[in-house]
Amino acid sequence: MRFFCRSHTLALGHFSVWLSLPQLITWGSVFYTFSLLMTPLEAELGMTRAQSSLAFSMALLAEGLMAYWVGRWIDAGRERMVMTLGSIWIGAGLLAHSFVNSVMGFYAAWIWLGLGLAATLYTPAFAVVTRRFPQDFRRAIITLTFLGGLASTVFIPLFAWWMDLWGWRVALWALAGLQLLVCAPLHAWLLQEAAGTQVNPAHRTHPEQIGHTEKPDIALPVREHLRHAPFWLLALFMVLTMSVTSALPAHMIALLQESGLSPAWVLGVPAAIGVIQVLGRLVLFMFERYWDVHAANRWIPTLIPAGVLVLLIGGLQPLAALVFVLLYGLGNGMNTIVKGTAMAQYVSRAHVGQLNGLLGLPIALARAAAPLTLGLLWSPQHGYALALWWLLIASLLGTVALWAAQRSALKPVR
Secondary structure (H helix, E strand, C coil): CHHHCCCCCCCHHHHHHHHHHHHHHHHHHHHCCHHHHHHHHHHHHCCCHHHHHHHHHHHHHHHHHHHHHHHHHHHCCCHHHHHHHHHHHHHHHHHHHCCCCCHHHHHHHHHHHHHHHCCCCHHHHHHHHHHHCCCCHHHHHHHHHHHHCCHHHHHHHHHHHHHHHHCHHHHHHHHHHHHHHHHHHHHHHHCCCCCCCCCCHHHCCCCCCCCCCCCCHHHCCHHHHCCCHHHHHHHHHHHHHHHHHHHHHHHHHHHHHHCCCCHHHHHHHHHHHHHHHHHHHHHHHHHHHHCCHHHHHHHHHHHHHHHHHHHHHCCCCHHHHHHHHHHHHHHHHHHHHHHHHHHHHHCCCCCHHHHHHHCHHHHHHHHHHHHHHHHHHCECCCECHHHHHHHHHHHHHHHHHHHHHHHHHHCCCC
């Protein structure tokens, strides 16, 4: 790794921007391209919509099963190894996917990719910046998500174009090349600094963390946080909201096709979600110093259920679909920041990698079930109507759970 050595320390802004480039590529090349692969693979392998959705569910389950171990390794300072090998792992998985010729091979490829996602997406990246910038981790996380939020905008049209030019198999080679030639070297170069270090004990008490205890995090083992309500309420919030945001990408194109939008709009609207997400994060970045952080955390999650409600009331009409995408994009963009910082703000910053990792299995089960659930709730007679009601109820319950966690964590100590 001597080739990747650098001699100076990167500031928060530069570090977060460089770390966001692999996020853009990984979200785009794996998470958002699945919906484009569904149709040709269903035709080629003879799968139903539920069967193809199961592959994405398996990937999410595999990701969650690895989450705790990834969190432990990052808390121990091994982020360079974790994220570099994760990119190599995904690159190899995309290459293998290009040779898939059976349903079982399709499932195996996505299980492999899911394991790689656990080491490369937002959860490990958020743990890295929380460790490295303990006094301003929220701002670091917002900066980190700018490029990542453009993943759908860049990769949905790009991968669709590559598929038209070369077919889906060769298009996957190009995605694998980005992982092996860009993401892996960038992780190896960027994450070498401070490897093996721990969070400074003097910084372990978050200035906004006023809750059931005012003891410094260093005095509390991980298991102690599991005895208090905020952790479990945040777990419910994350399970429900992440199931909603995991279910929609795999079905977004099919959902918009039902709304009567033209083919160009069907591709353009989900691609625009990335721009809308970044717009929401930009607003948060510019004005967060003037807003009460806890008030922002309360109201940001309400945007997603509001968008689903508009879609239900509007009866999947094109105008309702456009309003839904606007609200969903803003909500999902800013909600990523809420989910990425809530554990550190309301439970513990010192153990954020392991605490989020403990949620890996329940979140994985919810995220794995979500795309399959939408596929099962879809019917030729009613389309996605029942699925939308399920998304509305889940997102509302998740919002209420966050409110309860916040109230419990911020109540005065007597």
